[in-house]
Amino acid sequence: MKQTVAKLIDTTLCIGCKACEVACQEWNDQEFSQGVFHNSYQTMPDLAAHFWNLIKFHEVEKPAGPVWLMAKYQCMHCADAGCLRACPAPGAIIQRENGIIDFVEENCIGCGYCITGCPFDVPRLSPRTNKVYKCSLCSDRVAVGLSPACIKACPTSCLTFGSRADLKFLAEKRAEELRAEGFSAAGVYDGPGVGGTNVLYVLKYADEPELYGLPKDPKIPWTVRLWKGPLKWVGNTIFFGGILAAIVHYLKVGPKEAHEDD
Amino acid sequence: MRGTDLKPRIERFNAAERVAHWMVAICFLYSAFSGLSLWSHRFYWMAAVLGGGETVRAWHPIGGAMFAAALGVLFVKWARQMVLDRDDLAWLAVGHRYAMHEEEGVPESGRFNAGQKVLFWVQTAGALMLLVSGVVLWFPQAMPRALRLAAVFVHPLAAVVSLGAIIVHIYMSTLVVPGALRAMTKGWVRPGWAKAHHGKWYREVAGK
The missing domain is CATH 1.20.5 (Single alpha-helices involved in coiled-coils or other helix-helix interfaces)
Structure with a gap:
C-alpha cells in the first residue's frame, strides 16, 4: 500500500508572505483574482473557485498583548471526507491511495452537495463553469515525486510535505517545544472527528482553533x-x-x- | 366518440382533471427517475439515459417545480373531496380486507375511497417538503448552511415516502382495479364499476 502523504503547517513560523498563494495560483494555472483590501493582511476575503489557498489573518487580544495569527487555509484532505460522502456523481470526487481527495472536473455535475458535506467549508462552486473546485494537494506534482507548489515556495519552513506518520511525529515534537517555551496550550490540530486530516497544523493556541478560523471540532454533518x-x-x-x-x-x-x- | 358502444357510461373524471392528473404523473416520473439517479451511485445509469449528470442537475429542479405546480392544480380541484369522513376511517380500519378483496364489511366509498384520500394527503405533504427543501438544494450558494444541512436529509426522506406511496397507487390503478386506468384516460366508467367500487358516489350521480 502507498503511504499516506500529508502537509504540515507550523503556524508559528508563518510570516504571512503569501508566496504559497502565488505558487498555488501559478502551478494550477488559475485565472487572475483581483485582491481586495479590507484593512487586513489577507489577500482575499475568502477561498474562491479559482483561489484554493488562503492565508487567513486574525488579530487576537491575549493577556500578554495583541497577537497576529496567520493560518494557511485550504482543503484538509480528510481520511473520512464529507464531500466524498455527499457527492452523487460517481468519479467526481475521488480519494487516492495516498490520501489525496481530488475533484475531477469532467465528472462534476455542479450540485454543490460537497459544499454542504464539507465540515471545513472549503469547496467552491464556479458560477462560470458550474463545477466545484478546491486544492488538489497538487496531486499531479505528488504523482511524479514532487512536493506541492505551496510547500516548494515557502521561505520559512512553515510548510513541510511528507508521509503523514513522519509529519505527525514532527508536529508533536514541535508542539512539545512550544510548550517548553511557555505556550502551554500549544498542540497539533488534525481533525480526529473526520478520521484525521492529511493537513496538520501546529497551533500555539490549540485549545482555541477558532482563533485561526479553524472549526473547533470538525465532523461530517449528522x-x-x-x-x-x-x-x-x-x-x-x-x-x-x-x-x-x-x-x-x-x-x-x-x-x-x-x-x-x- | 361512442362509436358502436351503446352501453351506459358514467363520467368519472372530466377533461380538466385528466389533463392535470397526467401533467402531475409525467412530472412526477421524470422527477422520480432523475432524482433516483442521484440517490445512489448504482442508479447513476438513469442519469445517462436522461442526458447525463449535468443535464439531470439542471432539469430535475425544473421538473420538480412543474410537478409541484401541477399538483397545486389538482389540489385546488380535489382538496375538498379528499377530506376523510367517518366511513373512510372505518374503511381504513379494515383496509387489509379490501386489499384481499374480502369486501363484505368494508364501508362503501364516495367518489374517492379512503386509500386514494390518504395517497392525496401523503403526496401533498411530500410535495410541500420536496418543494421547500428542493429550492434550498437548487440554489445552494444563496442558502445558509443550516438550511442546506436540513435539506439534504429532508429531500430524500420526503422522496422515499412519496415514491413508496406511488408504487401502491400505480399498482392499484393499473393492475388491481380493472377500469380504473380507463377512468383516468378516457374519463368514464360503467355503472356496475361505480356501484362496486364507489357505491356512495354511484348513488349520488345515478340519483340525479
Whole structure:
C-alpha cells in the first residue's frame, strides 16, 4: 500500500508572505483574482473557485498583548471526507491511495452537495463553469515525486510535505517545544472527528482553533450521515420491497373482479 | 366518440382533471427517475439515459417545480373531496380486507375511497417538503448552511415516502382495479364499476 502523504503547517513560523498563494495560483494555472483590501493582511476575503489557498489573518487580544495569527487555509484532505460522502456523481470526487481527495472536473455535475458535506467549508462552486473546485494537494506534482507548489515556495519552513506518520511525529515534537517555551496550550490540530486530516497544523493556541478560523471540532454533518446511511437502507427497502410486494400480491390475490358489462 | 358502444357510461373524471392528473404523473416520473439517479451511485445509469449528470442537475429542479405546480392544480380541484369522513376511517380500519378483496364489511366509498384520500394527503405533504427543501438544494450558494444541512436529509426522506406511496397507487390503478386506468384516460366508467367500487358516489350521480 502507498503511504499516506500529508502537509504540515507550523503556524508559528508563518510570516504571512503569501508566496504559497502565488505558487498555488501559478502551478494550477488559475485565472487572475483581483485582491481586495479590507484593512487586513489577507489577500482575499475568502477561498474562491479559482483561489484554493488562503492565508487567513486574525488579530487576537491575549493577556500578554495583541497577537497576529496567520493560518494557511485550504482543503484538509480528510481520511473520512464529507464531500466524498455527499457527492452523487460517481468519479467526481475521488480519494487516492495516498490520501489525496481530488475533484475531477469532467465528472462534476455542479450540485454543490460537497459544499454542504464539507465540515471545513472549503469547496467552491464556479458560477462560470458550474463545477466545484478546491486544492488538489497538487496531486499531479505528488504523482511524479514532487512536493506541492505551496510547500516548494515557502521561505520559512512553515510548510513541510511528507508521509503523514513522519509529519505527525514532527508536529508533536514541535508542539512539545512550544510548550517548553511557555505556550502551554500549544498542540497539533488534525481533525480526529473526520478520521484525521492529511493537513496538520501546529497551533500555539490549540485549545482555541477558532482563533485561526479553524472549526473547533470538525465532523461530517449528522444529516449527511443519516441520509447516506440508514435512510438509504430504508429507502431501498421501500422501493424494492414495494415492487416485490406488488408482484406477490398480484400473483396470490390478483385483480378485483371486473364489472365491464354491468 | 361512442362509436358502436351503446352501453351506459358514467363520467368519472372530466377533461380538466385528466389533463392535470397526467401533467402531475409525467412530472412526477421524470422527477422520480432523475432524482433516483442521484440517490445512489448504482442508479447513476438513469442519469445517462436522461442526458447525463449535468443535464439531470439542471432539469430535475425544473421538473420538480412543474410537478409541484401541477399538483397545486389538482389540489385546488380535489382538496375538498379528499377530506376523510367517518366511513373512510372505518374503511381504513379494515383496509387489509379490501386489499384481499374480502369486501363484505368494508364501508362503501364516495367518489374517492379512503386509500386514494390518504395517497392525496401523503403526496401533498411530500410535495410541500420536496418543494421547500428542493429550492434550498437548487440554489445552494444563496442558502445558509443550516438550511442546506436540513435539506439534504429532508429531500430524500420526503422522496422515499412519496415514491413508496406511488408504487401502491400505480399498482392499484393499473393492475388491481380493472377500469380504473380507463377512468383516468378516457374519463368514464360503467355503472356496475361505480356501484362496486364507489357505491356512495354511484348513488349520488345515478340519483340525479
